[in-house]
Amino acid sequence: MEFNEAKAQFLQTWGALGSQWGINKTMAQIHALLMISPDSLSMEDVMEELQISRGNASMNLRGLIDWGIVYKEYKPGERREYFKADQDVDSLARKIAVERSKREIKPAIRVLEGVKNFDETDKSPEALKFKMKTQELHDFVNKADTMLEKIVNQKENWITKTIMKLMT
Amino acid sequence: MEFNEAKAQFLQTWGALGSQWGINKTMAQIHALLMISPDSLSMEDVMEELQISRGNASMNLRGLIDWGIVYKEYKPGERREYFKADQDVDSLARKIAVERSKREIKPAIRVLEGVKNFDETDKSPEALKFKMKTQELHDFVNKADTMLEKIVNQKENWITKTIMKLMT
DNA sequence: AATAAGTTTCAATAATTACTGAAACTTTAA
DNA sequence: TTAAAGTTTCAGTAATTATTGAAACTTATT
Numbered sequence: 001m002e003f004n005e006a007k008a009q010f011l012q013t014w015g016a017l018g019s020q021w022g023i024n025k026t027m028a029q030i031h032a033l034l035m036i037s038p039d040s041l042s043m044e045d046v047m048e049e050l051q052i053s054r055g056n057a058s059m060n061l062r063g064l065i066d067w068g069i070v071y072k073e074y075k076p077g078e079r080r081e082y083f084k085a086d087q088d089v090d091s092l093a094r095k096i097a098v099e100r101s102k103r104e105i106k107p108a109i110r111v112l113e114g115v116k117n118f119d120e121t122d123k124s125p126e127a128l129k130f131k132m133k134t135q136e137l138h139d140f141v142n143k144a145d146t147m148l149e150k151i152v153n154q155k156e157n158w159i160t161k162t163i164m165k166l167m168t
Numbered sequence: 169m170e171f172n173e174a175k176a177q178f179l180q181t182w183g184a185l186g187s188q189w190g191i192n193k194t195m196a197q198i199h200a201l202l203m204i205s206p207d208s209l210s211m212e213d214v215m216e217e218l219q220i221s222r223g224n225a226s227m228n229l230r231g232l233i234d235w236g237i238v239y240k241e242y243k244p245g246e247r248r249e250y251f252k253a254d255q256d257v258d259s260l261a262r263k264i265a266v267e268r269s270k271r272e273i274k275p276a277i278r279v280l281e282g283v284k285n286f287d288e289t290d291k292s293p294e295a296l297k298f299k300m301k302t303q304e305l306h307d308f309v310n311k312a313d314t315m316l317e318k319i320v321n322q323k324e325n326w327i328t329k330t331i332m333k334l335m336t
Numbered sequence: 337a338a339t340a341a342g343t344t345t346c347a348a349t350a351a352t353t354a355c356t357g358a359a360a361c362t363t364t365a366a
Numbered sequence: 367t368t369a370a371a372g373t374t375t376c377a378g379t380a381a382t383t384a385t386t387g388a389a390a391c392t393t394a395t396t
Contacts (some may be wrong), residue, residue, distance in 0.1 A: 003295045006286035010302060013279045020272050022188045024384065038297040043343080053386045058344060060384095079394070080342065089308045104188050111181045118174035127171045129206040133257075134178060140257045147319075150250045150334040159311045166318040167335045192354065211373080223358045226374055247364070247370065 027060040034085035112138040202253035280306040
């Protein structure tokens with residue numbers, strides 16, 4: 001396999017993987033591209049390489065910056081902005097985990113908290129079952145979120161450390 | 169909050185959460201509905217409750233069965249099929265984790281394996297950087313997948329056990 | 337302060353993905 | 367063996383989500 005072929009396949013696979021996990025294709029692809037680029041790229045470069053429009057590039061670069069996994073860089077004497085991906089795969093994964101917890105898991109926990117304590121006087125089988133399941137789910141999601149935090153809070157080599165601890 | 173209101177909010181939140189994680193809204197909602205139902209439901213019941221078409225109900229129920237988290241039930245003397253969700257939240261989470269690993273993570277690992285060993289003679293800075301990053305990603309995704317397996321393979325109370333082990 | 341180069345925004349449009357509903361198929365029972 | 371009840375499939379359509387491209391805005395240069 002030739003470099004360009006390998007690169008294209010990587011960009012496309014990473015994009016597809018992104019979609020499956022609720023991140024849009026272009027965003028995942030831009031991130032992948034920045035990750036494998038030795039130098040930071042301008043918006044122009046990104047547009048060219050991925051064949052996407054200016055608007056698309058701009059919006060998704062902004063999205064990546066919001067996630068905290070891409071940075072702007074200013075080159076001395078140059079007017080245009082350059083973009084650079086966080087180079088550390090561990091820190092990348094940590095940021096994504098923290099951010100998804102904040103954006104999706106914690107709001108879900110809040111809804112479950114609200115919903116599980118509905119009208120206490122309703123004693124129908126449906127109501128009782130509902131109470132039970134939402135309680136169970138609430139406990140579970142809470143625990144999962146706690147676990148994620150613990151895993152991610154090991155400052156270095158968190159994956160390796162976690163695997164070690166789970167070895168027994 | 170009244171029961172019906174709580175139920176509606178739960179179904180709708182669970183559906184939205186599903187979308188964010190790459191599971192379609194209806195599938196997530198059907199699953200939520202079956203989970204909180206004291207009795208198993210017919211396709212008719214599901215259609216009625218969620219106001220969806222027969223085709224939609226049929227396809228998504230099939231999808232849930234493929235995931236191994238919903239079962240068919242046959243009631244004696246009754247012709248129609250009933251559907252029932254796995255009642256154990258732990259086992260549900262375990263099945264989803266295993267299935268996603270199989271469907272998404274493992275294929276990604278295979279692509280990374282293929283891609284990281286492209287044309288050995290190309291020594292351009294781009295090629296070298298590419299090789300390095302894809303190697304790093306490969307290692308990382310592999311480790312993450314291994315960790316997931318270890319967590320999920322603790323037969324009972326896996327989340328609790330894992331949190332305990334990470335306490336130190 | 338006018339012009340040009342660079343950057344961002346967002347309404348319109350395209351692409352994707354989900355859903356419907358009717359037709360085909362299957363099973364049961366008379 | 368036929369008809370009625372139940373179930374599945376899938377082409378067409380709707381709904382959602384992503385992308386474009388042109389206009390507005392910002393910054394730098396003369």
